[in-house]
Amino acid sequence: MTEKTERLGLAALKLVYPTRAVCMGCDSQAGFDREWLCDDCRMELAKRWVGAAPPPKDSGIDGAAFAYLYGGPAGGMVRQLKYQGVRRLADPMARAMASALALIQPTGAECVVPVPMHPKRLRQRGFNHAALLAEKLGGLASLPVCEALARVRNTPQQARLSDEERLKNLTGAFALAQPVAGRRLLLVDDVCTTGATAAGCAQALKEGGAAAVYLVCFAAANNGEDRV
Ligand SMILES: [Zn+2]
Structure with missing residues (x-):
C-alpha cells in the first residue's frame, strides 16, 4: 500500500468511525479496533x-x-x-x-x-x-x-x-x-x-x-x- 492510499484509507475510516480517531482508554491518536482501544490500552486492559x-x-x-x-x-x-x-x-x-x-x-x-x-x-x-x-x-x-x-x-x-x-x-x-x-x-x-x-x-x-x-x-x- 502506498503512503497515499494508506492516508486515504485512514481518512475513510475516520469518516465511518469518527469517534474512533481517539483511543477511548487514553485519549491518544490511535488505530481502530473492535474495542476502540490502542494496542497499549488493549494489553493493559487484558491485565x-x-x-x-x-x-x-x-x-x-x-x-x-x-x-x-x-x-x-x-x-x-x-x-x-x-x-x-x-x-x-x-x-x-x-x-x-x-x-x-x-x-x-x-x-x-x-x-x-x-x-x-x-x-x-x-x-x-x-x-x-x-x-x-x-x-x-x-x-x-x-x-x-x-x-x-x-x-x-x-x-x-x-x-x-x-x-x-x-x-x-x-x-x-x-x-x-x-x-x-x-x-x-x-x-x-x-x-x-x-x-x-x-x-x-x-x-x-x-x-x-x-x-x-x-x-x-x-x-x-x-x-x-x-x-x-
Ligand atoms: Zn490507549
Missing part, C-alpha cells in the same frame, strides 16, 4: 481482567462478576461513556461484562435491572449509562431489562464522598418501581467502588422479596482509587 469476584461485604448480593479493575483504560472507557456520551462504547463494555457474567452463571436470573438514576440527573445527562449497559448486556444474555428500581432521593455524587459518607448518602435512596417478589435479578452498573450503591439497590430488591440479586459491573475499584 486488569477480573471475572467472578466476591460480592461487596454485607451487601446482600448473591454473586458478583466484574470485567476489569477500574483505572487505566477501564477508567477511560467509563468516563468516555458517562461524561462524553460515547454511547457506542456500551457495546464492547457489555461484551466484556457478558464474558465476566458467564463465569458466575447466575442461577435462574430472569432479567437485568439497571442501577437507576434520579430523574433530575437523567435530564442533565440525557441518558442513564447503567440502563444502556443493561440493555446491551440483556441483548447478549437473552434477558429482558426490568426497570425495577427508582432513585427516590437525588444524592450527592458518590465520587465526591468518603467511604463512610457514601454509605450514609445512599440510605433510602432507592425504592421499588416494579414488583420483584420471588424473582432472581441481575443488577447492572458501570463501576462498583465501595459497593454502597449495589448494596442500597440489593437492599430495596430483597425487601421487595427478590429471591436472588446478582451483580455485574464493567469495572471494580475495590481500593477506592480512581473514583469516577
